[in-house]
Amino acid sequence: xxxSSRAFRVLVFSGIFVFVGALASGQAHPPVPEKSAQSxxxxxxxxxxxxxxxxxxxxxxxxxxxxxxxxxxxxxxIYNAWEKTPHWKTTLNKEGGPSKQxxxxxxxxxxxxxxxxxxxxxxxLFESASTKEIxxxxxxxxxxxxxxxxxxxxxxxxxxxxxxSCHSPHHAxxxxxxLVKAQPELCYSCHLQKKSEFEMPFHHRVNEGLVQCTxxxxxxxxxxxxxxxxxATQDAVCFTCHTDKQGPYVFxxxxxxxxxxxxxxxxxxxxxxxxxxxxxxxxxxxQCHTSSAPNAKTGGAPAAPSFHSQETFFKSCTLCxxxxxxSNFDPTFFK
Ligand code: HEC
Ligand code: HEC
Ligand code: HEC
Ligand code: HEC
Ligand code: HEC
Ligand code: HEC
Ligand code: HEC
Ligand code: HEC
Ligand code: HEC
Ligand code: HEC
Numbered sequence: 001x002x003x004s005s006r007a008f009r010v011l012v013f014s015g016i017f018v019f020v021g022a023l024a025s026g027q028a029h030p031p032v033p034e035k036s037a038q039s040x041x042x043x044x045x046x047x048x049x050x051x052x053x054x055x056x057x058x059x060x061x062x063x064x065x066x067x068x069x070x071x072x073x074x075x076x077x078i079y080n081a082w083e084k085t086p087h088w089k090t091t092l093n094k095e096g097g098p099s100k101q102x103x104x105x106x107x108x109x110x111x112x113x114x115x116x117x118x119x120x121x122x123x124x125l126f127e128s129a130s131t132k133e134i135x136x137x138x139x140x141x142x143x144x145x146x147x148x149x150x151x152x153x154x155x156x157x158x159x160x161x162x163x164x165s166c167h168s169p170h171h172a173x174x175x176x177x178x179l180v181k182a183q184p185e186l187c188y189s190c191h192l193q194k195k196s197e198f199e200m201p202f203h204h205r206v207n208e209g210l211v212q213c214t215x216x217x218x219x220x221x222x223x224x225x226x227x228x229x230x231x232a233t234q235d236a237v238c239f240t241c242h243t244d245k246q247g248p249y250v251f252x253x254x255x256x257x258x259x260x261x262x263x264x265x266x267x268x269x270x271x272x273x274x275x276x277x278x279x280x281x282x283x284x285x286x287q288c289h290t291s292s293a294p295n296a297k298t299g300g301a302p303a304a305p306s307f308h309s310q311e312t313f314f315k316s317c318t319l320c321x322x323x324x325x326x327s328n329f330d331p332t333f334f335k
Contacts, residue, residue, distance in 0.1 A: 064109030068102030071110060074118060078170055079103075085178060087169060090141075106137055106169065131162040138163040147220055154221025161190070166219065187213045194268065203269025215240070216267065236260055238267075249326030253333060254301070255288070256325050285317045 068091055072079035090105045104110050113123035126134055142148050172178040179186055184206050188195050204211045216237050217227045229237040238261045239246045255263050264284060265275045278284040288301035318324055323333040
């Protein structure tokens with residue numbers, strides 16, 4: 001079953017990733033990597049640097065790292081702002097070593113860049129990197145956990161939307177999550193046509209800030225289609241908020257469970273009350289409860305009984321069948 005194997009992977013991955021969250025226990029910036037790179041971090045004293053790389057590389061991988069304090073000497077503004085972001089915590093990561101710490105956790109070893117007096121060709125630049133390269137960098141630390149387990153092959157990744165299309169480690173516009181823009185504007189910057197759906201008469205209040213795109217979607221990718229999340233129990237995301245619709249009921253209305261909420265509702269917004277797909281309820285019901293004999297095309301739904309004349313009285317099916325999402329008392333959903 002895909003469901004159980006996913007749940008299993010969730011457990012395994014989160015186990016591996018716990019250590020990153022647990023880093024915040026040390027004290028100050030570790031002096032060791034800095035010391036080992038002292039000669040490189042003093043630009044004036046490293047005149048013969050041009051010939052250095054070949055000599056340095058084999059001797060010690062760690063000596064290519066200079067530590068964030070060295071970067072600060074020339075990039076003080078960036079450093080000071082960065083120090084207030086969650087990435088500052090990486091400087092406390094003793095286990096990961098210098099390649100997982102500070103500026104160089106993202107930009108790679110900086111010794112040659114420093115020795116070259118700020119040579120841009122000797123350091124990893126995000127602006128000129130490909131989506132694949134960018135994502136691979138970020139994923140060296142963010143591959144764990146359920147949220148990112150499908151990021152490598154997500155629809156966004158496939159379409160060259162990289163981590164830094166949405167996140168900016170240095171110039172974020174939001175307090176949380178280092179976003180280049182707050183939602184929903186972030187998403188509308190590329191999905192403008194979706195905006196009008198949330199302006200329809202009946203809609204989830206996304207533009208009003210009550211519900212977010214990411215409540216229903218995982219922009220980092222999902223197993224299922226359309227990057228739609230599943231709930232913690234691997235069910236429809238809708239149940240995370242509409243818990244009363246989940247049941248289990250003694251008498252389930254089959255399409256709610258089998259075809260899902262979106263067989264009757266438009267998830268973003270629409271012109272019909274309750275965001276229904278059809279403008280009046282009985283037309284919706286009769287899409288399935290129509291043929292005289294249950295058949296595969298209508299999902300085996302029985303026809304409305306013959307005493308259901310099409311007179312006005314029977315026009316609103318939910319007048320009588322008002323527990324349409326399921327009932328514990330009545331097989332025809334009266335109560
Ligand atoms: C989490 C990864 C990450 C870390 C850590 C990081 N950077 Fe960056 N850096 C980036 C990205 C991505 C960009 C591209 C601009 C952006 O998206 O903010 C960038 C851009 C830059 C630039 C280009 C100028 C600019 O303002 O965009 C400089 C300089 C720079 N970083 C220096 C540093 C220094 C110094 C540190 C440590 C204090 C550091 N970076 C830590 C990811 C990182
Ligand atoms: C000796 C001073 C010095 C030190 C130390 C230094 N840099 Fe730089 N860095 C520069 C200069 C100067 C530039 C601008 C080069 C240019 O614009 O051509 C630069 C450019 C950069 C850029 C590219 C900015 C852009 O415009 O895209 C990045 C990224 C960067 N540095 C990161 C780092 C990191 C990370 C460290 C620490 C490992 C570091 N620098 C340490 C001087 C320094
Ligand atoms: C060297 C490891 C490392 C790398 C590489 C790295 N991160 Fe992080 N990132 C962290 C850590 C550690 C945290 C803090 C986690 C925490 O607070 O529990 C973090 C937090 C974040 C957060 C959450 C911020 C918040 O407000 O909660 C975002 C977003 C993020 N990183 C994006 C990125 C992006 C984008 C890249 C690539 C440009 C990247 N990271 C590269 C280690 C890393
Ligand atoms: C299409 C936009 C988009 C892309 C692409 C994207 N993110 Fe995010 N990311 C978000 C948004 C929005 C949030 C806030 C999520 C929320 O509100 O639940 C977030 C949250 C995060 C967080 C913190 C929350 C958590 O549970 O981990 C991290 C870390 C993160 N992103 C890293 C990344 C990395 C790494 C990549 C690239 C592989 C990436 N993101 C690509 C939009 C994006
Ligand atoms: C930098 C542009 C960009 C940003 C920002 C962006 N997207 Fe996308 N998104 C795309 C592209 C390109 C595709 C793939 C083509 C398509 O289906 O439109 C896509 C696809 C999707 C899909 C899947 C569509 C399908 O048919 O399978 C969803 C869902 C989605 N994005 C949601 C979001 C959400 C939610 C946000 C905000 C957190 C967001 N996107 C931000 C560019 C972006
Ligand atoms: C209440 C949950 C919910 C919210 C909130 C939500 N979506 Fe969706 N979205 C869905 C579902 C469910 C689908 C799949 C519809 C289908 O398969 O017919 C979907 C489909 C999509 C698609 C691909 C199909 C299409 O219609 O083109 C995109 C793109 C998308 N959403 C973007 C967004 C953006 C952007 C936001 C925020 C502005 C957002 N969604 C908010 C539930 C939601
Ligand atoms: C068979 C079609 C159908 C399916 C499937 C369906 N609904 Fe409904 N839903 C309706 C109808 C019809 C109404 C209007 C009821 C009325 O007129 O009293 C409604 C009303 C609602 C309402 C507003 C009134 C209320 O009862 O709270 C919510 C919320 C809702 N549905 C959520 C959901 C969710 C969540 C799912 C998936 C678990 C779902 N629906 C699946 C037909 C359906
Ligand atoms: C993040 C929480 C959240 C999620 C997830 C969510 N909803 Fe909603 N939904 C709401 C809220 C809050 C309202 C009430 C809207 C209002 O009053 O503006 C609502 C209203 C509705 C209504 C209209 C109720 C009425 O009385 O007219 C329907 C139908 C509905 N949701 C269906 C869905 C479906 C289908 C999904 C899954 C695709 C879903 N919801 C996912 C929060 C959520
Ligand atoms: C997507 C197709 C579909 C739609 C739309 C739909 N139903 Fe159903 N309905 C079914 C199926 C399938 C069954 C289960 C038949 C079974 O259990 O044999 C069912 C069962 C029922 C039953 C119970 C029948 C019994 O004897 O067990 C009633 C009553 C009912 N639906 C009423 C409605 C009403 C009222 C609406 C409109 C609000 C509606 N249905 C919309 C497919 C649908
Ligand atoms: C005035 C009340 C009322 C209205 C309105 C109503 N029904 Fe019924 N419905 C009933 C009764 C009574 C039964 C029989 C219940 C029983 O057998 O216990 C029934 C049974 C059903 C059954 C079950 C048939 C079976 O073979 O098990 C379906 C399906 C159904 N109705 C669909 C609909 C549809 C579709 C509409 C709207 C066009 C509708 N109903 C409107 C009262 C109503």
